[in-house]
Amino acid sequence: MTERTAPxxxxxxxxxxxxxxxxxxxxxxxxxxxxxEVIYTGIRRTTEAIIAAAIEEDxxxxxxxxxxxxxxxxxxxxxxxxxxxxAADVLVVAGGIIPEEDRVGLEAAGISAIFGxxxxxxxxxxxxxxxxxxx
Amino acid sequence: MSDAxxxxxxxxxxARELAQAISSVERGGAGADALIQEALAQLATATGxxxxxxxxxxxxxxxxxxxxxxxxxxxxEEGRRVAILAVDPSSAVSGxxxxxxxxxxxxxxxxxxxxxxxxxxxxxxxxxxxxxxxxSLLIEAAGFDLLFIETVGAGQADLGIVxxxxxxxxxxxxxxxxxxxxxxxGLLESADLVVVNKGDRPGADRxxxxxxxxxxxxxxxxxxxxxxxxxxxxxxxxxxxxxxxALRRGRGGRVRRVAAHLAAAVEARAAERLRAAEADGxxxxxxxxxxxxxxxxSGAVDELxxx
Ligand code: B12
Ligand SMILES: Nc1nc2c(ncn2[C@@H]2O[C@H](COP(=O)(O)OP(=O)(O)OP(=O)(O)O)[C@@H](O)[C@H]2O)c(=O)[nH]1
Ligand SMILES: [Mg+2]
Numbered sequence: 001m002t003e004r005t006a007p008x009x010x011x012x013x014x015x016x017x018x019x020x021x022x023x024x025x026x027x028x029x030x031x032x033x034x035x036x037e038v039i040y041t042g043i044r045r046t047t048e049a050i051i052a053a054a055i056e057e058d059x060x061x062x063x064x065x066x067x068x069x070x071x072x073x074x075x076x077x078x079x080x081x082x083x084x085x086x087a088a089d090v091l092v093v094a095g096g097i098i099p100e101e102d103r104v105g106l107e108a109a110g111i112s113a114i115f116g117x118x119x120x121x122x123x124x125x126x127x128x129x130x131x132x133x134x135x
Numbered sequence: 136m137s138d139a140x141x142x143x144x145x146x147x148x149x150a151r152e153l154a155q156a157i158s159s160v161e162r163g164g165a166g167a168d169a170l171i172q173e174a175l176a177q178l179a180t181a182t183g184x185x186x187x188x189x190x191x192x193x194x195x196x197x198x199x200x201x202x203x204x205x206x207x208x209x210x211x212e213e214g215r216r217v218a219i220l221a222v223d224p225s226s227a228v229s230g231x232x233x234x235x236x237x238x239x240x241x242x243x244x245x246x247x248x249x250x251x252x253x254x255x256x257x258x259x260x261x262x263x264x265x266x267x268x269x270x271s272l273l274i275e276a277a278g279f280d281l282l283f284i285e286t287v288g289a290g291q292a293d294l295g296i297v298x299x300x301x302x303x304x305x306x307x308x309x310x311x312x313x314x315x316x317x318x319x320x321g322l323l324e325s326a327d328l329v330v331v332n333k334g335d336r337p338g339a340d341r342x343x344x345x346x347x348x349x350x351x352x353x354x355x356x357x358x359x360x361x362x363x364x365x366x367x368x369x370x371x372x373x374x375x376x377x378x379x380x381a382l383r384r385g386r387g388g389r390v391r392r393v394a395a396h397l398a399a400a401v402e403a404r405a406a407e408r409l410r411a412a413e414a415d416g417x418x419x420x421x422x423x424x425x426x427x428x429x430x431x432x433s434g435a436v437d438e439l440x441x442x
Contacts, residue, residue: 085151
């Protein structure tokens with residue numbers, strides 16, 4: 001793999017009816033300061049809108065922040081929609097309030113990693129740099 | 136990989152192709168040149184009028200994104216294919232960027248007559264990305280009739296967007312247009328049309344008056360309109376005025392965008408050479424030599440530009 005010269009592009013999305021945006025904003029600013037190009041789309045987005053935005057923005061990563069409890073229905077839809085768009089090479093990660101017992105199912109559905117409360121920006125940035133799938 | 140794509144999947148795939156092409160011109164290099172060339176070849180055989188490119192500039196928070204979203208909705212109702220390119224600044228420290236203009240623009244995921252892309256200024260250090268002109272050509276070749284380019288609200292003259300756009304719209308808030316500001320010109324000087332947004336807020340009428348009287352002093356003064364992007368008032372009138380002004384100007388076209396691309400590429404190259412000379416100490420060595428009288432000043436700039 002050749003060394004990447006352009007910044008990694010990350011979409012930070014808030015799917016569904018979830019107004020908790022503090023974590024998403026902390027993350028958006030934190031990743032910018034780590035050298036990422038972060039596209040923030042605001043709260044209460046449908047999964048269709050998130051997928052379309054991810055495509056138009058040609059991001060390397062879609063990061064969903066979800067504290068509403070609706071992760072099990074919404075997150076797999078994001079992964080499936082990206083696949084339908086021919087964008088299976090986009091890394092999908094999530095964070096927020098996601099109970100331990102739901103993680104395995106989400107990972108099986110194609111969510112690469114889940115970062116709960118207390119995760120540091122540095123560890124998230126490190127994970128993304130190591131795992132983006134596109135040169 | 137999935138097999139036969141659904142209609143929705145097919146629309147997403149063609150958006151993805153354009154999106155990836157834009158990323159490629161952001162990176163630059165030979166691949167980017169080939170894509171631009173290909174777009175131009177395609178456009179050369181296209182029938183119909185050239186796309187209209189409208190630059191949107193103005194102070195931070197004036198409502199540029201919200202207004203562009205409203206204009207895009209209106210233009211879509213008329214059946215025009217609309218794209219938005221929104222530029223936000225890259226951090227000089229980290230190289231990262233927070234691109235937040237999408238928050239203000241209603242997402243319409245089922246509408247493939249719309250396309251929105253956020254780009255960072257990256258190395259340009261200006262209110263426009265070096266890739267904006269090239270991206271505009273790719274977007275035009277993808278069949279969009281109308282392109283809005285939102286620049287970083289720098290509050291200063293903004294040559295890049297004047298070069299590139301057929302028309303420059305300056306968006307002011309209800310506090311805009313105090314006399315000194317109007318005289319400092321800069322942005323006002325290069326605007327083809329001025330709009331005071333947030334017309335639902337007190338004081339907006341007075342801002343319109345201030346701007347009109349300030350601008351009346353100059354020849355060829357641009358029109359000043361009033362909108363409320365959130366309430367939707369004045370948006371149809373603004374779109375009409377933009378169309379009329381574009382026809383009046385008649386300065387648009389592809390040659391202009393290609394020229395803007397070349398200009399941006401020259402600036403990018405110069406900036407890159409300068410960064411390299413700074414990084415490997417050549418700049419300082421030259422400066423030292425000149426300071427100590429060991430070499431002449433003349434010729435030094437050319438030496439740096441040659442890399
Ligand atoms: C602050 C808060 C609010 C604020 C939100 C303010 C705002 N604008 O964000 C207010 C008061 C408005 C609020 C309202 C509600 N809340 Co509330 N709220 C919280 C609280 C106390 C803290 C959340 C927070 O901001 N944390 C700080 C940020 C920085 O942390 P974070 O979001 O977890 O993000 C970190 C990680 O998770 C991760 N991360 C997050 N997103 C992402 C994304 C990616 C891609 C990655 C990689 C990482 C990542 O990185 C961040 C840094 O470590 C939590 C409890 C808790 N301890 O989490 C409840 C909590 C989330 N709320 C809850 C509920 C139920 C509600 C309400 C429905 C009503 C209520 N009972 O209060 C409303 C609904 C609001 C709405 N419209 O959706 C529940 C959710 C239950 C569930 N999911 O099963 C919680 C868990 C409280 C509880 N134990 O019951 N809430
Ligand atoms: N009251 C009122 N608020 C508006 C109007 N238009 C935009 N806003 C609000 O003004 C704020 C900034 O709007 P944006 O559209 O993000 O402004 P911008 O000029 O694009 O901002 P930058 O891209 O950050 O420079 C948001 O809170 C909008 O909701 C309007 O017509 N009336
Ligand atoms: Mg904006």
